[in-house]
Amino acid sequence: MSDSVQAKQTKSVAFRGGGFSPIHIKWVGLSVFVTLILVLEAGTRSGFISNLTMPRPSDVGWTFVELWTSGLLWKHVLPSVSRLLVGATLGASLGIGVGILIGLFSYIRAGLVPLISAIFPVPKIALLPLFVIWFGIDETSKYALIAFGTFTPTVVSTFGAVDNVDRSLIRMGQSFSLSWFSIVTKIVLPGAMPGILSGLRVSLAIAIILLVAAEMLGAEYGIGAYILQAGSLYDLERLFAGVVILSVMGVTVSAVIGFFEKRLLGWRS
Amino acid sequence: MDLRLENIGHSYGDMEVMQGMDLEIPAGKIVCIVGPSGCGKSTLLRLIGGLEQPTTGRVLQIGEPPVESLNPLTFVFQDFALLPWRTVEGNISLVLEDHGIRGKQADAIISGVLARTKLTEFRKALPKQLSGGMKQRVAISRALAVNPAVMLMDEPLSALDSQTRELLMDDLVSLWTREPFTAVYVTHNLHEAVRLGHFIVVLSRRPGRIREVVAVDKPLAERELGDVDLEQTQKYLWNLMREEALAADKELINV
Numbered sequence A: 001m002s003d004s005v006q007a008k009q010t011k012s013v014a015f016r017g018g019g020f021s022p023i024h025i026k027w028v029g030l031s032v033f034v035t036l037i038l039v040l041e042a043g044t045r046s047g048f049i050s051n052l053t054m055p056r057p058s059d060v061g062w063t064f065v066e067l068w069t070s071g072l073l074w075k076h077v078l079p080s081v082s083r084l085l086v087g088a089t090l091g092a093s094l095g096i097g098v099g100i101l102i103g104l105f106s107y108i109r110a111g112l113v114p115l116i117s118a119i120f121p122v123p124k125i126a127l128l129p130l131f132v133i134w135f136g137i138d139e140t141s142k143y144a145l146i147a148f149g150t151f152t153p154t155v156v157s158t159f160g161a162v163d164n165v166d167r168s169l170i171r172m173g174q175s176f177s178l179s180w181f182s183i184v185t186k187i188v189l190p191g192a193m194p195g196i197l198s199g200l201r202v203s204l205a206i207a208i209i210l211l212v213a214a215e216m217l218g219a220e221y222g223i224g225a226y227i228l229q230a231g232s233l234y235d236l237e238r239l240f241a242g243v244v245i246l247s248v249m250g251v252t253v254s255a256v257i258g259f260f261e262k263r264l265l266g267w268r269s
Numbered sequence B: 001m002d003l004r005l006e007n008i009g010h011s012y013g014d015m016e017v018m019q020g021m022d023l024e025i026p027a028g029k030i031v032c033i034v035g036p037s038g039c040g041k042s043t044l045l046r047l048i049g050g051l052e053q054p055t056t057g058r059v060l061q062i063g064e065p066p067v068e069s070l071n072p073l074t075f076v077f078q079d080f081a082l083l084p085w086r087t088v089e090g091n092i093s094l095v096l097e098d099h100g101i102r103g104k105q106a107d108a109i110i111s112g113v114l115a116r117t118k119l120t121e122f123r124k125a126l127p128k129q130l131s132g133g134m135k136q137r138v139a140i141s142r143a144l145a146v147n148p149a150v151m152l153m154d155e156p157l158s159a160l161d162s163q164t165r166e167l168l169m170d171d172l173v174s175l176w177t178r179e180p181f182t183a184v185y186v187t188h189n190l191h192e193a194v195r196l197g198h199f200i201v202v203l204s205r206r207p208g209r210i211r212e213v214v215a216v217d218k219p220l221a222e223r224e225l226g227d228v229d230l231e232q233t234q235k236y237l238w239n240l241m242r243e244e245a246l247a248a249d250k251e252l253i254n255v
């Protein structure tokens, strides 16, 4: 075997590892957006894409300028943001609270999990008339709809997060005779935090969807109302302006959660 | 404070994990427990520490623990069980907070135990920044912080590489030499057992029973890597365990 070493071919071992670990890449997300918009702009200008099927991005931009100068932008955005804040805060905090109780107490789990499973798949929009009867046509029924829609997914993700807390850490707490309250606040809650926050990403996106639905069914101002008006006139520029506002809200919510994850979960390796 | 096990037996459902264990754990001594895997060593430790209740028999405390002992029976776990979101300091203060020890008093205790385990510079570090050996030293300082009457150590060095293990054994020996503590030390590593144990309890395969208790008289501080008499003891222990280990291995296949 050794005598023929020189005669044999040598080559380096081919690399086949790597991948499967998300890394943070800047600007790619943004350039996808920009490219898409440029393509649309070029297409609509050249006539390749008919103005009837897609609005020209620059026209949507002008609609924004109009919205801004007329002061209508804030008139629509502010009520929406406040509805979202009130409804989602209510729903998410109730959801986290109930989720933790389910995670901690077997009786509450036995009693509530079937109920939650029963109401989870119900499209909450279908219940809007019910909320209108209960809470009136004004803001309260919108808050209730958004809160209810945020509540169920938050409960499910929260008790899942509590269930997933490392049992060996809880055993450690017991072995040092920590009180039940200390174990819950110092071990269970921080341990469940990653799961709770990633659950909130989903619940808050659902909250935005429900916000629009609620505003479409009876509101003078609000992004949902604005989109509905534009839609009924087939005014695509304004429709898209509304959609862009919603996307911006979604990105903002996600950024806020990302901020909290960075601040609260820096301990993760 | 001594501990005495009286006729301890334990079952999970139909499966009998151990039976008829009688054992004395004298104050100031390290009792090592060795046995094939699955023979109930960890279970026995949880029974001694009150994390589980034995099916038969009882664990007795003889004499009162010292008054300054905040948590008489204190565990050191194989997987360290540090809270990843707390710093080294925070992990130690965790076990003091419930006793109302905060501020300056807690600071003094934390500085003391970190100095004893040579971790003073790492006080503000998070667990993710530490190596396995350092994490286990943090867990040991956390245990020392509550002045345990008996330390219950479940394979504390098994997750570490062999060099780190040697270093930490030296650390444990010097900790014990400066201030003798009582410990029940579970391991599957006979080398650790002859290095650290005053008594070595050999368990049979499941259902675990005490096969033999071997006393090692040589003082801890004089034991060294490669001591001939220690190696002989180790060989003797291995011969005791060999058939049990073989049989235990086969049993797992047959299940």
Ligand SMILES: Nc1ncnc2c1ncn2[C@@H]1O[C@H](COP(=O)(O)OP(=O)(O)O)[C@@H](O)[C@H]1O
Residues within 6 Å of the ligand: B012, B017, B035, B036, B037, B038, B039, B040, B041, B042, B043, B044
């Ligand atoms: N909580 C439990 N429930 C059911 N079986 C268990 C439990 N804990 C341990 N066992 C079983 O008891 C036996 C002894 O386990 P353990 O004490 O961990 O052994 P060792 O630490 O000696 O390897 C094993 O067969 C294990 O599967």
Ligand SMILES: [Mg+2]
Residues within 6 Å of the ligand: B041, B042, B043
């Ligand atoms: Mg074990």
